[in-house]
Amino acid sequence: MSSPLRVLTSTPRARAKAIARLLRARPRPPVRIAHLGLGAFHRAHQAMYIARAADGADWGIRAFTGHDVRLPALLAAQDCLYTVVQRGPDRDQLAVGTALADARPGGDIAAWRAVCRDPRTSLITLTVTEAGYHLRGDGRLNCDDPAVLADLAALSREARSREALSRDSARVGAAPATAIGRLALGLLDRYSHGGPPVAVVSCDNIAGNGARLRAAMLEFAAGLPPGLATWMEPNVAFPSSVVDRITPATTSGDVAVIAATAGIRDEAAVITEPASEWVLEDLPAGPGLHVGLPDLRSAGVTMTADPLPFEQRKLWMLNGAHTLLAYTGLLRGHATIAQAFADPLARTWAEEWWDAASRHVGLPAESIAAYRRELTDRFANPRIQHLVTQVAVDPLAKLAVRVLPVLRRELASGRLDAAAVRPVAAWLAVTAVTASSATAGATALTADRVRGALRQLDAECAADDQVVAMTRATAGELQALAQSK
Helix, strand or coil, rough: CCCCEECCCHHHHHHHHHHHHHHHHCCCEEEEEEECCCCCHHHHHHHHHHHHHHHHHHEEEEEEECCCCCCHHHHHCCCCCCEEEEEEECEEEEEECCEEEEECCCCHHHHHHHHCCCCCCEEEEEEECHHHCECCCCCEEECCCCCHHHHHHHHHHHHHCHHCCCCCHHHCCCCCHHHHHHHHHHHHHHHHHCCCCCCEECCCCCCCHHHHHHHHHHHHHHHCCCCHHHHHHHHEECEEEEECCCCCCHHHHHHHHHHHHHCCCCCCCCCCCCCEEEEEEECCCCCCCCCCCCCCCCCCEEEECCHHHHHHHHHHHHHHHHHHEEEHHHHCCCCCCHHHHHHHHHHHHHHHHHHHCCCCCCCCCHHHHHHHHHHHHHHHCCCCEEHHHCCCHHHHHHHCCCCCCCCHHHCCCCCCCCHHHHHHHHHHHHHHHHHHHHHHCCCCHHHHHHHHHHHCCCCCHHHHHHHHHHHHHHHHHHHHHCCEE
């Protein structure tokens, strides 16, 4: 069966005719996937992989927003078709996304319950951002969070009896406030109706996302009436996944360009880069857990028994370098990652970071080399406007998972040098330069200040005098470099 994805032709008139043919001829794919988090990333990433699968026409997605009601209406008016603009360094390639069968606002809890308990649904995916999981710093569910507590209380009332669960879906008046609560409600309905096994896949950038989501769901289910957690153990798989595709926000200017070049006005269009990756852990082979999935391998998904090396490669090499370039870009007056990477000095620093990080990724050397070449092309793409100010937010959380693991490994190997500490040093230099600007005087990066900052990230590194000295010296060099511009 040919892929339902159609690359649009070159002229506006031909493109408009191609879309018209799709609208007339394309049958809605049957719903077999439920998705929570209908945003640009989902439409540019998972939905496109499903569309490219050899059996993609048999795997429609019913997707739900968080709270947005405008996007589902826009998509419904277009038969759930939308434009995907792959923005290369020289030109755009336009395609039509065809995997969505239905788009719903997050408040349509009746539709959510219905698709989760439908025995034809065998895959539930989520893109709700890291904050949407309400996890604590140790990765466990934050059961003290008021939103989590409120959802738990509401679902406890709902689940007091099997009879209550089997009543009409409209019985629940409001959607749970958290993604964990919504997922629990959907699984409660599936359990209460004797539904078959299902796979739940987090597609958010969280280390070990499958294991963490499974632990959070079991902890949440433990606060509900007995039965759900026991049913989940053998009937719900939580494979980990690694996802990657830069998807900037679509602007009104983008919509105007699409209208001029494609002959259509599509306010649901998504802008993305050509590169994309999806790594998915193999489903467990336990007795009774038989879950059908799309032919994801045919769409380019890497299926593996161990996604950890792929996760480390992305977090340390891509995200770690992004963080380094964001802070060095701020220091050297660059607005985007591409501008920072075009700076010969900042690019050298990024490559030195790759040298350090790649030594600790458990993948073949040729795979690492190919990945570095791909990152070079991606970072250099001037038409992807990845702002350094956006990448630089939330430094403690990002440095802790993107940089500190490499720094610890370099320290343990006895190979510590400036490259390993430079992302942290660049962050410290930015804070020092910012403070100096605010006070109209130089802010000294004392050893105590550097040690205190490191302590927020890693107590072991903060206690190591060599790490403190190397970080302080490197930050001072970067601070002086910024002030000399």
